[in-house]
Amino acid sequence: MNHFFNVKTLEEVFSLVEQFSVVGTQTIDIGGACSRVLAEDLIAKTDMPGFRRATMDGYAVHAVSTYGASESSPAWLELAGTISMGRVPGFVLKPGQAAHISTGGMLPKGADSVVMVEHTDLVDGESVEVYKSVAPLQHVIEAFEDFAMDQTVLTRGTFIRPQEAGLAAGLGFSELMAYKVPKVGIISTGDEIIPITQEPVPGQIRDINSYTLAGLIEEAHGLPVLYGIIDDDPSALKKACEKAVDECDMVLISGGSSVGTRDYTVDVLASLPDTQILVQGMSVSPGKPTILAKSSNKPVWGLPGQVVSAMVVVKIIVIPFLQKLQGYKKSVRQIRVPAKLTRNLASAPGRRDFVRVILENDQGSLLARPVLGKSGLIRTMIHADGLLEIGEHVEGLEKEALVDIILL
Amino acid sequence: MNHFFNVKTLEEVFSLVEQFSVVGTQTIDIGGACSRVLAEDLIAKTDMPGFRRATMDGYAVHAVSTYGASESSPAWLELAGTISMGRVPGFVLKPGQAAHISTGGMLPKGADSVVMVEHTDLVDGESVEVYKSVAPLQHVIEAFEDFAMDQTVLTRGTFIRPQEAGLAAGLGFSELMAYKVPKVGIISTGDEIIPITQEPVPGQIRDINSYTLAGLIEEAHGLPVLYGIIDDDPSALKKACEKAVDECDMVLISGGSSVGTRDYTVDVLASLPDTQILVQGMSVSPGKPTILAKSSNKPVWGLPGQVVSAMVVVKIIVIPFLQKLQGYKKSVRQIRVPAKLTRNLASAPGRRDFVRVILENDQGSLLARPVLGKSGLIRTMIHADGLLEIGEHVEGLEKEALVDIILL
Numbered sequence: 001m002n003h004f005f006n007v008k009t010l011e012e013v014f015s016l017v018e019q020f021s022v023v024g025t026q027t028i029d030i031g032g033a034c035s036r037v038l039a040e041d042l043i044a045k046t047d048m049p050g051f052r053r054a055t056m057d058g059y060a061v062h063a064v065s066t067y068g069a070s071e072s073s074p075a076w077l078e079l080a081g082t083i084s085m086g087r088v089p090g091f092v093l094k095p096g097q098a099a100h101i102s103t104g105g106m107l108p109k110g111a112d113s114v115v116m117v118e119h120t121d122l123v124d125g126e127s128v129e130v131y132k133s134v135a136p137l138q139h140v141i142e143a144f145e146d147f148a149m150d151q152t153v154l155t156r157g158t159f160i161r162p163q164e165a166g167l168a169a170g171l172g173f174s175e176l177m178a179y180k181v182p183k184v185g186i187i188s189t190g191d192e193i194i195p196i197t198q199e200p201v202p203g204q205i206r207d208i209n210s211y212t213l214a215g216l217i218e219e220a221h222g223l224p225v226l227y228g229i230i231d232d233d234p235s236a237l238k239k240a241c242e243k244a245v246d247e248c249d250m251v252l253i254s255g256g257s258s259v260g261t262r263d264y265t266v267d268v269l270a271s272l273p274d275t276q277i278l279v280q281g282m283s284v285s286p287g288k289p290t291i292l293a294k295s296s297n298k299p300v301w302g303l304p305g306q307v308v309s310a311m312v313v314v315k316i317i318v319i320p321f322l323q324k325l326q327g328y329k330k331s332v333r334q335i336r337v338p339a340k341l342t343r344n345l346a347s348a349p350g351r352r353d354f355v356r357v358i359l360e361n362d363q364g365s366l367l368a369r370p371v372l373g374k375s376g377l378i379r380t381m382i383h384a385d386g387l388l389e390i391g392e393h394v395e396g397l398e399k400e401a402l403v404d405i406i407l408l
Numbered sequence: 409m410n411h412f413f414n415v416k417t418l419e420e421v422f423s424l425v426e427q428f429s430v431v432g433t434q435t436i437d438i439g440g441a442c443s444r445v446l447a448e449d450l451i452a453k454t455d456m457p458g459f460r461r462a463t464m465d466g467y468a469v470h471a472v473s474t475y476g477a478s479e480s481s482p483a484w485l486e487l488a489g490t491i492s493m494g495r496v497p498g499f500v501l502k503p504g505q506a507a508h509i510s511t512g513g514m515l516p517k518g519a520d521s522v523v524m525v526e527h528t529d530l531v532d533g534e535s536v537e538v539y540k541s542v543a544p545l546q547h548v549i550e551a552f553e554d555f556a557m558d559q560t561v562l563t564r565g566t567f568i569r570p571q572e573a574g575l576a577a578g579l580g581f582s583e584l585m586a587y588k589v590p591k592v593g594i595i596s597t598g599d600e601i602i603p604i605t606q607e608p609v610p611g612q613i614r615d616i617n618s619y620t621l622a623g624l625i626e627e628a629h630g631l632p633v634l635y636g637i638i639d640d641d642p643s644a645l646k647k648a649c650e651k652a653v654d655e656c657d658m659v660l661i662s663g664g665s666s667v668g669t670r671d672y673t674v675d676v677l678a679s680l681p682d683t684q685i686l687v688q689g690m691s692v693s694p695g696k697p698t699i700l701a702k703s704s705n706k707p708v709w710g711l712p713g714q715v716v717s718a719m720v721v722v723k724i725i726v727i728p729f730l731q732k733l734q735g736y737k738k739s740v741r742q743i744r745v746p747a748k749l750t751r752n753l754a755s756a757p758g759r760r761d762f763v764r765v766i767l768e769n770d771q772g773s774l775l776a777r778p779v780l781g782k783s784g785l786i787r788t789m790i791h792a793d794g795l796l797e798i799g800e801h802v803e804g805l806e807k808e809a810l811v812d813i814i815l816l
Contacts, residue, residue: 030619031619031634034622034623034626034627035626035627049613049784050608050610050613051610051611055782055784084599085598085599085600085611086598086599086601086602086611087599087611088610088611089611103713103714104598104600104613104713104784105600106610106611141784141785145782146784147787153787153790154790161627161816162621162622162623162627162719163620163623163719163786163789163790164790165619165620165623166616166619166620166623167786167790168619169604169615169616169618170604170614170615170616170786171614172604172605172607172614173604174604174605190493191492191493191494191495192493192512192513193494194494196438196580196581196582197580197582200458202459202496202514203459203494203496203513204494205458205512205578206577206580207577207578208574208575208577208578210577211573211576211577212570212571212574213570214439214442214570215569215570215571215573216570218442218443219442219443219569305511305512306511306512307571307574307578311570335745335767335793335815337743337745337746338745338746338747338773359743365746365810366743366746375463376457376461376463376512376549376554377554378571378574378575378578379554379555379561381571382561382562382571382572382575407743408569408571
C-alpha cells in the first residue's frame with residue numbers, strides 16, 4: 001500500500017499535462033471536419049462575402065433618395081431594373097432610381113442601401129413609392145464585413161463546430177490541416193473479469209469498463225482501441241502495455257483493484273522501457289488509487305477498477321490530458337453548469353470529492369440532487385446527469401449552495 | 409409574400425411534432441451503442457453483481473466478531489484463508505474468523521462485512537488484529553444491489569451514454585435493439601450559390617449551409633445526406649425534393665432567400681405527392697421565413713438562406729423534431745445553462761428572439777455577453793458560445809437578468 005501514501009492533488013496532476021505533446025497532423029476533407037481540431041491558422045484568401053449584398057428583399061437605392069420619405073409623403077423612385085441572383089448587375093444605379101433586389105443579391109454600383117419591400121409599393125411597371133427612409137449601408141452587408149482578405153479567421157487549436165466548418169467551406173477550404181484523432185488503448189485487468197459474451201459464475205463479473213471507457217473516449221472525440229481483458233499476471237500485463245503504448249497515443253488500464261494488482265501495475269509500468277511513474281494516488285474521491293506514468297512520452301493511466309471511480313477519473317483528469325494531445329487551444333466543451341444544491345452534503349477535508357447529481361429544472365434554474373450510493377454501483381451513474389465538485393478545503397456544502405456541475 | 413402573413417409561434421410549430429413518427433429499429437453491436445437510442449426495454453437476466461462483493465481491500469468477517477473492537481482493545485480473529493479474485497471461496501467463514509479479500513472479491517459464506525485493511529494488523533501468519541468494528545453489510549455490495557434479476561434496467565427511448573453502454577455490457581447484452589440513425593437530406597438552393605471548390609465571381613457565394621447543416625445534424629447524431637446545390641428552378645427543386653424525401657427520413661432545404669424562390673419553395677412542396685404545408689412562417693427572429701411540410705409523413709423544412717438564421721432554426725426546432733424521429737424519451741442533451749446578462753437587450757414583443765452570446769466565467773457563475781451583428785454574418789456564430797432566448801411577451805431584458813443559454 002506504500003505506493004499510495006504520497007498522493008497528489010488534482011492540480012498537481014493536471015500540471016503534468018505540460019510534459020506531453022500534441023499528436024501529429026493530417027490533411028482532412030472539409031466534410032469530415034466537425035469535431036476535429038484545426039492544426040493551422042486559416043487566413044481568408046478573399047473578402048467575404050466579396051461584394052456588397054442585400055440582407056432584405058426590397059429595392060437597392062441611394063439612401064439620400066429616400067431621406068424625408070414617409071407614409072404621407074413617399075419618395076418616388078424610377079425602377080431601373082431587377083437584379084438577378086448570382087450575377088453582377090449590368091447597370092449603374094443613379095440617384096432617384098431603385099432596383100428590385102432579393103436577400104443575398106449584389107447591389108448595383110451607386111446603390112448604398114436597401115429599402116425593405118414592406119415599405120414600398122410598385123406603382124406601375126416603372127415607379128416605386130418608398131414610405132420610409134433608409135440610412136447608408138442599411139440592410140446591406142459590405143464586401144469585407146464578414147471577413148476581410150488576409151485576415152486570420154480561425155487559429156490553430158480551434159475545435160471545429162458546424163459554424164467553423166461552414167466558414168472554412170465558405171472561404172473555399174475544401175481540405176484542412178487537422179490534428180490526428182488520438183488513439184487511446186484500453187486494457188481491462190483482473191482475474192474476476194470475463195468477456196461480456198460469457199456467463200459469469202459467482203465471483204466473476206463481466207467487463208464493464210472497456211465499454212464505459214471506450215464510450216467516454218469517443219464522446220471526447222478520441223479513438224478507443226480495445227486490448228481486452230488481461231489476467232492478474234505481471235508478464236501478460238507488461239506485454240499488453242508495451243503493445244498498447246507502441247500502437248496508441250494514450251493508454252488506460254482499468255482494474256487491478258486487488259491489493260497485489262495495484263502494486264504490480266506500478267511495478268509493471270516502471271519496468272517498461274523509457275518510463276517514469278509520475279503519479280501514485282490522487283487526493284480525490286472517488287478515484288484515489290489513480291496511477292499516471294509517462295511511457296515513451298505517452299500518458300499511461302492506471303484507473304480504479306470500480307466503474308464509477310474509473311469514469312470520474314476519466315471525466316476530471318484523463319479528458320483534459322486527451323485535449324492536450326488533441327491540440328485544443330481551450331476546452332470548448334467543458335462548460336460547467338451552475339445549479340442549486342437540494343440538500344446538505346458532508347465532505348472530508350483534504351480531498352476533492354465528486355458527487356453524482358441529478359439535474360432538475362426549477363422555474364428557469366437548475367437543482368442538483370445528489371445521487372447516493374456506492375461507487376461500485378453503476379446505477380448511480382445511470383441516474384446521474386452530472387458531477388458536483390467539492391474542494392479540498394471545504395468541509396461540506398449547505399442546502400441551496402450554488403454549485404457548478406460537470407455534465408455526464 | 410402572402411405565404412408569410414400567418415406565422416405560427418414556436419410552441420405551435422413544436423406541437424406538430426406529434427404528427428411524425430419514430431424511424432425503424434435495427435440490431436446493433438454494443439461496441440457501437442453510444443449516442444444511439446434504445447428501442448427496447450432492457451431487463452436484467454441475472455442479479456448484478458450476482459454475488460456479495462467487497463468494496464474495499466481488507467478482511468471478510470462476521471460483523472458481530474468485531475463489535476467493541478478499538479485501538480486499545482482490538483478483536484483477535486483467526487485467519488481462515490485468502491480469497492482469490494474471480495473464484496468462489498472454498499470455505500465457510502465462521503464467527504471469530506477473517507478471510508483476506510480484495511476489492512471486488514466474493515465474500516465467503518457466513519461473512520457479512522469487510523474490515524478495511526487500514527484498520528487491521530496481520531499478527532503472525534494466523535491471526536488478524538481488528539481495531540475498528542464494522543456493521544453488517546459494511547464495505548460490501550449485495551448480490552442484487554446494483555440491479556436485481558427481472559428488473560427493467562433501461563427503458564425504450566433512452567439515449568445511450570457510456571454508462572448505459574457499460575451497464576448493458578455488464579448484463580451480457582452484446583447486441584441491442586436501437587432506433588436507426590435518421591437520414592437527413594440537405595439541399596442548398598439559390599442561383600448565387602456555387603460549390604466550395606469553385607472561385608466565386610462578384611454576386612456569387614460558396615455553399616456554406618450544406619456544411620453547417622450537415623455538422624449540426626451529425627452533432628445531433630443524425631446522418632446527413634448532401635444533395636448539393638439546386639438552382640432557382642422549380643422543376644429541378646421538385647425533382648431533388650422527391651429524391652430526398654424518398655431516400656431520407658427528414659429533409660432540409662436551405663436558401664430560396666429570394667422573394668420568388670421563397671414562394672416557389674412552398675409551391676414546389678405543395679406539388680409533391682402526399683404532402684401538406686404545415687407552417688409558413690414562424691414568429692421567431694432570426695428564422696421567420698421557416699417552412700414546414702409533411703411529405704409522405706416525413707418533415708421537410710424550408711430554412712432561411714442566411715447561415716445564422718438557418719442554424720438558429722435547426723437548433724431551436726429542427727433538432728427537437730429529429731429527436732422525435734430518433735425515438736428519444738427525453739431531450740437528454742438539451743440542458744440550458746443559466747447565466748447572467750452583461751447588458752440591456754431590447755426585443756420586439758410578439759416574436760421570440762434568439763440572441764447569440766459569448767459565455768464568460770465570472771467567479772463560479774457565467775456571464776452571457778451578446779454578440780452583435782447581422783444574421784448574414786457567420787462570424788457572429790464563430791464568436792458565439794450559445795443562444796439566449798427572449799420570449800414573445802418580453803419587451804427586453806435588463807443587465808444582470810438571469811437567462812438560460814442553449815449551447816452552440
